[in-house]
Amino acid sequence: MQQATMTGGDGKTYRPAADWRTQTSRGKKRFTMCKYAHATLGAGNVARAVKLPDNEDEDEWLAMHVVDFYNETSLLYSTIMEKCTDDSCPKMNAGSKFEYLWADSKTKRPQKVSAPKYVDLLMTWIEEQLNDEEVFPTRIDCKFPSNFRQVVTKIMQRLFRVYAHIYHEHFKDILRLNAPAHLNSAFKRFVLFCKEFKLLQPRDTAPLQDLIDKKLLLSKMQEAEKAVKEKATPQYMLSAKMPIAAPSPRGPASAAVESNTTTTAAPARAPKKKPEEKGSMCLMM
Numbered sequence: 282m283q284q285a286t287m288t289g290g291d292g293k294t295y296r297p298a299a300d301w302r303t304q305t306s307r308g309k310k311r312f313t314m315c316k317y318a319h320a321t322l323g324a325g326n327v328a329r330a331v332k333l334p335d336n337e338d339e340d341e342w343l344a345m346h347v348v349d350f351y352n353e354t355s356l357l358y359s360t361i362m363e364k365c366t367d368d369s370c371p372k373m374n375a376g377s378k379f380e381y382l383w384a385d386s387k388t389k390r391p392q393k394v395s396a397p398k399y400v401d402l403l404m405t406w407i408e409e410q411l412n413d414e415e416v417f418p419t420r421i422d423c424k425f426p427s428n429f430r431q432v433v434t435k436i437m438q439r440l441f442r443v444y445a446h447i448y449h450e451h452f453k454d455i456l457r458l459n460a461p462a463h464l465n466s467a468f469k470r471f472v473l474f475c476k477e478f479k480l481l482q483p484r485d486t487a488p489l490q491d492l493i494d495k496k497l498l499l500s501k502m503q504e505a506e507k508a509v510k511e512k513a514t515p516q517y518m519l520s521a522k523m524p525i526a527a528p529s530p531r532g533p534a535s536a537a538v539e540s541n542t543t544t545t546a547a548p549a550r551a552p553k554k555k556p557e558e559k560g561s562m563c564l565m566m
């Protein structure tokens with residue numbers, strides 16, 4: 282929930298965070314919903330944090346998340362922006378297989394632009410949507426437009442490209458900043474939210490599909506292990522004479538995941554790393 286002005290690594294201003302417009306009742310409500318989502322995240326439950334709470338309006342929930350994801354992605358990009366220049370990144374790519382061209386209502390045909398230029402155009406375009414009362418209404422008497430879902434989908438598609446560029450082209454910079462855990466947790470929430478509301482198609486997520494698959498697999502593994510532990514605990518308490526051993530953290534699911542990481546850049550160290558870090562390594566090939 283970033284509200285302050287963001288700055289890059291050299292301290293220069295990048296762009297202000299989107300205004301929550303808490304002076305309006307709807308803006309205030311969205312900010313309150315955002316605090317609830319972050320409190321749930323803080324409790325470690327990412328899957329629940331993205332789910333629509335009972336009796337809440339889905340469009341309001343989507344609107345709140347779009348503002349929050351915009352702010353978070355901008356902030357993440359600002360940490361590596363001094364490394365992302367016209368010289369270092371002359372095109373907006375995600376590895377060698379994916380390149381994005383910029384197009385909007387002002388361009389006649391898709392344009393090839395540098396990555397920093399693309400991100401700037403992208404963030405400016407999103408900002409315009411967020412500030413458009415016809416698209417993201419904050420007055421209580423205004424309704425969301427009939428194409429609201431399409432606008433949200435477009436915004437999330439474009440924000441995903443920033444993650445794709447950061448992971449493929451700037452992961453070494455993220456490592457230098459000691460920030461992979463922050464990037465991974467932000468991306469995991471982003472992906473789970475898009476999955477929950479079916480906002481992205483396989484063609485959108487293709488540049489990071491390996492990473493997504495591994496992360497979702499890791500989440501399933503962690504949930505399974507947690508369920509085993511919860512089930513085992515009361516049995517242990519009731520069977521004092523024959524205690525049941527605590528489940529091994531390296532069960533069959535763990536072994537399966539680790540075998541998948543043998544093709545990564547640092548397989549020798551993978552068994553000692555935390556699951557989040559192992560998942561991230563597949564993009565360092």
Ligand SMILES: [Zn+2]
Binds near residue numbers: 365366370396397446
């Ligand atoms: Zn770049």
